[in-house]
Amino acid sequence: MSPTDLSSKTASTAAYSTPEPPPGGLCAIHQPNFFPRLSTLAKLFAADYWIVLDDVQFARRDYQHRARLAPLDNPADRRWLSIPTHLPQGRNTLIRDAVMAEPTRSRQRSARVLQQHYGASPHWPTLQQALVPILNAFTTSDRTAAVAEASTRALLDLLGWKGRVFRSSGLPARQGRSQRLADLAAAIGAQTYLCGTGGMHYLHPAPFAAHGITVIPFTTPDTGVWESGRTISAVRALMQVGRHRLASELRMATI
Known part of the structure; x- marks a missing residue:
């Protein structure tokens, strides 16, 4: 089954390119995270398709509306950059329905805090340019998920x-955690599902096997630029080594 118009391609700004993803390639399913951790970004980067899991319950203790930052010279000095978020249906609010409480203030604070942390980096101009569509998302939508995905x-x-992006809310899937993930992967024609270390604790392979989908555990190194990759936003690594070096690191990440 080939991907349909439910998907969208990303437009690369890099000076190099990767091959167009083949039909039935690698699939990652993950909630939209605000400036995600390096380990999360690496899993998405390794995939041909990212299914944005936007129709599950919003979790305030997760990374859907916040990112953990640390300055270049002190990874232990960590702070949260958060988007104050209102949940119209209380704890039952889905990710896609969570609303920014102070979009203008959050936009200004995000731009200011990122510059305070990384403005001295030689790679800051690259990030500064990339921030434009993200900051615009604060004003073009009232949804936290829109900014996180951006x-x-x-x-x-x-x-x-060069992968493709889908949203789970636009794809058919049955109930049950593993069954749902398997159905989502099958709906876009994926042949392989990349599962993070957390997911491997609960995932049942039978629904994937029924679709003919292979489950591959995805892990990342824990030294060098990866040292804080499971706790700190990938922005810090990007500002440390630049986009070309970081892309090389991600290509070599363990699958």
Whole structure:
């Protein structure tokens, strides 16, 4: 089954390119994260397709509306950059329905805090340009998920990712955690599902096998630029080594 108009391609701003994803390639399914951690970004970068999981319950303790930043010279000095978010249906609010409480203020604070942390980096002009569509998302939509997805796509674009993006809310799937993920992957014609270390604790392979989909655990290194990759936003690594070096690191990440 070939991807349909439910999808969209990212427009790369990098000076190099990766091959067009083949039909039935690697699939990653992940919630929209605000300036995601390096480990999360690496999994999406390794995939041919990213299904944005936007129709599950919003979790305030997750990364859907916040990113953990750290300055270049001190990774231990961590702080949250958050988007104050209102949940119209309370705890039952889906990710796609969560609304920004202070979009203008959040836009200004995001731009200011990022510059404070990384403005001294020689790679800051690259990020500054990439921030334009992200900051615009604060004003073109009132949904937190729109900004979170825009921040992830901007980072993928900088790294030269040529994959395709889908949203789970536009795809058919049955109930049950593993069954749903398998159905989503099958709906776009994926043949392989990339599963993070957390997902491997609960994932049942039978629904994937029924679709003929192979499940591959995805892990990343834990040294060098990856040292804080599971806790700190990928923005710090990008500002440390630049987009070309970081793209090389992601291409070599373990699958």
